[in-house]
Amino acid sequence: MTRIKKAGGGDALVGILFLLPYLVLWLLFVVIPVGYGFYISLHKWNPMGASPFVGFDNYIQLFSNSRFLNALENTFIYAVWAIPLVLVLGLAFALLLKRAKVRGVGFIEGALFFPYLLNVSVVGILWNFLLDPNVGIIPYYIRAAGFPAPDFLNNPALVLPTIAFVSAWWLCGYRMVVFRAGLNAIPEELYESSSLDGAGPVRQFFSITLPLMKPSILFAAILTIVAGLCMLGQVLIMTNGGPGTSSEVLALFMYRTAFESFNFGQAAAVGFVLFAIVFLISMALVRVFGLKSELG
Amino acid sequence: MRRSSALKPIVKYVLYYGLALIWVVPIIWMAVTSVKPTPEVMSFTPHWIPSSLTLEHFWALLERRPFFLWLANSFQIALLATVITIVVTTFAAYSLARLKWRGRNAIFAMFLTAMFIPWEINSIPLFFIVKDMGLLNTFMSVALPLSALPVSLFLLRQFFINIPTDLEDAAKIDGCGHLRILWHIIIPVSLPAYGALAIFIFIFAWNEFFWSLVALQRSGVRTLPIGLKTLVAASDIQYDLMMAGSFMATLPALIIFLLLRRHVIAGISMAGVRR
Incomplete structure (x- = not known):
């Protein structure tokens, strides 16, 4: 008995010791960069020599920089397209597969999931080819059906929605798999008893599925919002921000400001603004929808 | 009645497998293209079946x-x-x-x-x-x-x-x-x-x-x-x-x-x- 007590009392030291390696990595690569990024953003950062403190100059310059405001707008346009597409398609596929009374559901699920395993360069290169106005098969079949085929990636109005669709093709299979697990956790009796009460599939969806799936949908929503607002790979490969700056999103603007213009202070300011937006949105969602229970 | 119950499973299969096929068509197209002669890759009309197979792009x-x-x-x-x-x-x-x-x-x-x-x-x-x-x-x-x-x-x-x-x-x-x-x-x-x-x-x-x-x-x-x-x-x-x-x-x-x-x-x- 005393031995157990002793072990319990000695847990603090072991506990901290065991946590330490992870804690160090986490502080170094997740937490400190936020503070350090803010620090850099307050300077005219020069990696080679003196970096004078400039206060909030970088931020003031940003908000009067039309290219930054354009990137901010583009980020939201992309997010508004991509986030619902990824979530709705993911949930729709999960529901379809749950109701599927066909053989080979695993095969169908595999086909819908597989694009998630491609890396972003493959996705971008492949869709550039599919959408190519000259040799792409998508414009070809649109023309074959008798419609004029738009130049998807060279049209300023179409480029961001197009990339959002590509992202949905790439990523919604992942959401589908996660949602399927959530759907399978709903007890079948709930559906059976509501069927006896005469509820159709639509009513069952709104009265059983949706309320019970709410936590996992919101959780997926937050992760999708975060990923959507920080999107870089797709535009970097597919359009490089073009035509002009029509698809230049914040992450790309930040990347270019840092590693093409070497204006690190300004780029850090962009990063901090992006961080603030993402953090505020996700915290607001957690607060409003009370996701604490889901996380804890 | 009999007709619809016989038809329904087929329609279902077509829909489900059709969806799966549409989803992976881009990847199939990528695979087919990678073994096609260049003129067929850069052709204005799609060639789903290559006239000849080549590994030259890989080399x-x-x-x-x-x-x-x-x-x-x-x-x-x-x-x-x-x-x-x-x-x-x-x-x-x-x-x-x-x-x-x-x-x-x-x-x-x-x-x-x-x-x-x-x-x-x-x-x-x-x-x-x-x-x-x-x-x-x-x-x-x-x-x-x-x-x-x-x-x-x-x-x-x-x-x-x-x-x-x-x-x-x-x-x-x-x-x-x-x-x-x-x-x-x-x-x-x-x-x-x-x-x-x-x-x-x-x-x-x-x-x-x-x-x-x-x-x-x-x-x-x-x-x-x-x-x-x-x-x-x-x-x-x-x-x-x-x-x-x-x-x-x-x-x-x-x-x-x-x-x-x-x-x-x-x-x-x-x-x-x-x-």
Whole structure:
């Protein structure tokens, strides 16, 4: 008995010791960069020599920089397209597969999931080819059906929605798999008893599925919002921000400001603004929808 | 009545398999294109069945780009990230889930909050931190930050916390230390969680792009996604080379997925659901 007590009392030291390696990595690569990024953003950062403190100059310059405001707008346009597409398609596929009374559901699920395993360069290169106005098969079949085929990636109005669709093709299979697990956790009796009460599939969806799936949908929503607002790979490969700056999103603007213009202070300011937006949105969602229970 | 009940299953099959087919058609097109003669690749009308098969695009790509070096680099980084993640989060999850000490819940709440920090947007400060550590252009520069993803810790902690304490109490009475409890009790019953974690992190690291682009600038350390990007930067568009490169980059994932589909999907769904 005393031995157990002793072990319990000695847990603090072991506990901290065991946590330490992870804690160090986490502080170094997740937490400190936020503070350090803010620090850099307050300077005219020069990696080679003196970096004078400039206060909030970088931020003031940003908000009067039309290219930054354009990137901010583009980020939201992309997010508004991509986030619902990824979530709705993911949930729709999960529901379809749950109701599927066909053989080979695993095969169908595999086909819908597989694009998630491609890396972003493959996705971008492949869709550039599919959408190519000259040799792409998508414009070809649109023309074959008798419609004029738009130049998807060279049209300023179409480029961001197009990339959002590509992202949905790439990523919604992942959401589908996660949602399927959530759907399978709903007890079948709930559906059976509501069927006896005469509820159709639509009513069952709104009265059983949706309320019970709410936590996992919101959780997926937050992760999708975060990923959507920080999107870089797709535009970097597919359009490089073009035509002009029509698809230049914040992450790309930040990347270019840092590693093409070497204006690190300004780029850090962009990063901090992006961080603030993402953090505020996700915290607001957690607060409003009370996701604490889901996380804890 | 009879007609509709006979027709319905067929319609269902067509719809479901049609959807699956539409979803993978782009990938089939990529595979077909990679073995087609160039004139058919750059043709205005689609050639679904190539007139002849050729591997010339693959040879041309291997001649011009260090594809296997990219592959090896990607593999090493993904493996490093997976191993480091497993080691580091095992101890951390054990500490948070099985040990009683003051402040552990507060610390866990901090990790939770930080989960909403997308670490890639910290790439500018991270660049200078990694540079000062002398890690720029090393595999560790990508593997270490990936090992700090809070998602991994949640997955393991959640699994550990649901293991009954009976065995552990008995072991404690027998005088087992924490390392032996971890090794002989906790880890053996958590193998499904480790499988899920390994699959999740490996895929994540294998496809990582944003931070790798910043941290791996020397050509010798490029990973697959970063290497393939150099095909896009070329002045003339060579879809034949691009499709060959893309298909080769997809092949490992395709083979593994065909062999281990159930495990990959089970792993992803386990890592994705946190309750």
